[in-house]
Amino acid sequence: MKAKLFWIFVLLLVFPFTVDAQCAMCRAVVESEADGSTAEGINNGIVYLMAIPYVLVAGLFYFIYRRMRG
Structure with a gap:
């Protein structure tokens, strides 16, 4: 199961999707x-x-970290 999730994660990193996540007004400006x-x-x-x-x-x-060391 972990190997399958790993390969899905790798594929998502290798083949990124183009996303247009701007609002219409921002994009127009x-x-x-x-x-x-x-x-x-x-x-x-x-x-x-x-x-x-x-x-x-x-x-x-x-x-x-400082609290745990000191």
Whole structure:
């Protein structure tokens, strides 16, 4: 069973699906811009929103690590 799940996971990583997950208004604004500054801003916002949970979890694990060692 674990081998089957592993191969499904590998196939999903090797053959990613293209997903258009933008709302209609965001997509229209990004496509209408000629210089791409809006697209860059939206991409930076996505990275910022994605990074915050990782930073919080890393801080939590660091706190737990310090409590367990000390």
